[in-house]
Amino acid sequence: MTGSDNTSIKQVKHSVEDVGNVIKGSKKRISWTFMLGEEERTVVLLWSKSSGKRQVTDGDYAHEETKKGNFCFHKWESRDAELHIIASSHTPAKGKVCDNFCKFELIVNRQPFSKLPNQDGSPLPAEEGPGPYGIFDIVYPQGYDINFTKEAPFHNKEHLDSVAHEISSQFLSRSSSKEEVPAT
Numbered sequence: 266m267t268g269s270d271n272t273s274i275k276q277v278k279h280s281v282e283d284v285g286n287v288i289k290g291s292k293k294r295i296s297w298t299f300m301l302g303e304e305e306r307t308v309v310l311l312w313s314k315s316s317g318k319r320q321v322t323d324g325d326y327a328h329e330e331t332k333k334g335n336f337c338f339h340k341w342e343s344r345d346a347e348l349h350i351i352a353s354s355h356t357p358a359k360g361k362v363c364d365n366f367c368k369f370e371l372i373v374n375r376q377p378f379s380k381l382p383n384q385d386g387s388p389l390p391a392e393e394g395p396g397p398y399g400i401f402d403i404v405y406p407q408g409y410d411i412n413f414t415k416e417a418p419f420h421n422k423e424h425l426d427s428v429a430h431e432i433s434s435q436f437l438s439r440s441s442s443k444e445e446v447p448a449t
Contacts, residue, residue, distance in 0.1 A: 274373050275300040275384040281369060284311075291315045297371040297378050301346055308371055312337060314354050321350060347374050347411075353400045363392065367399030375409045377401045 277298040285291035295310045311320040317333035326343045337352040349372040356366050371378040379399060383389065392398050397406070 273300070273302045274376060274381055276378055276381040277305065277384045279378065285313075285315075288315075293369075295352065295369045299371075299373060299378065299381065300384050301373070304344075306344075306346070308348060308350070310337065310339075310350055310352060310369070312352065312354075323348065348372065351400050351404050357403075363394040363396060363398050365390070366397075367401070370399055370401045372401070372409060375411060377409070 277300060278296075279298070280294075280296050282294045282296075283289035283292070284294045292311070292313045292315075295312070296307055297309075298305065298307045300306075306324065308321070308323045311322075312318075316331065318331045319329070319337055319339070321328045321339050321341075323341070323343050326341060328339060328341065335354045337350060340347075340349040342348070350370070351372070352369045354368070356362070356368055367379050373381065377399070379401070380389070397403050401409075
């Protein structure tokens, strides 16, 4: 499936809610609403950090699995779109990533939701600091790779922190090399 024309994908809304029954923060509902052409779509990830139960819904599509761990990866094709969720229950340590680090990312036809244009035309939030800006930048530092099918090798928060620090250094070196290029 090749998916729809990427210029017709716009983000509408993204939300992260704590929905645990006893401990609110033990279960998250992450939803992404976007326009694909003229059709509004909503993808929801319901993720229990304590049991490991994960449920993905997208219209008529539903996937459920139980897998303990700090990272969630799921790819599927649905109604003219290639979709992929990458998520982390951890945020790398302060100073290794930007302050508004995106822990939950939906990739729609090879484009991260957080970088899609807003439906209402409002500008995207500025990416301040050297980065990485989200889990997408850590998993795919060279850009999205459709052939990448294995879960990221992040076994714990310390490993995520070290990878985030390494990528942050790459972002810094890219930023400084852009500034050093003389104008012609």
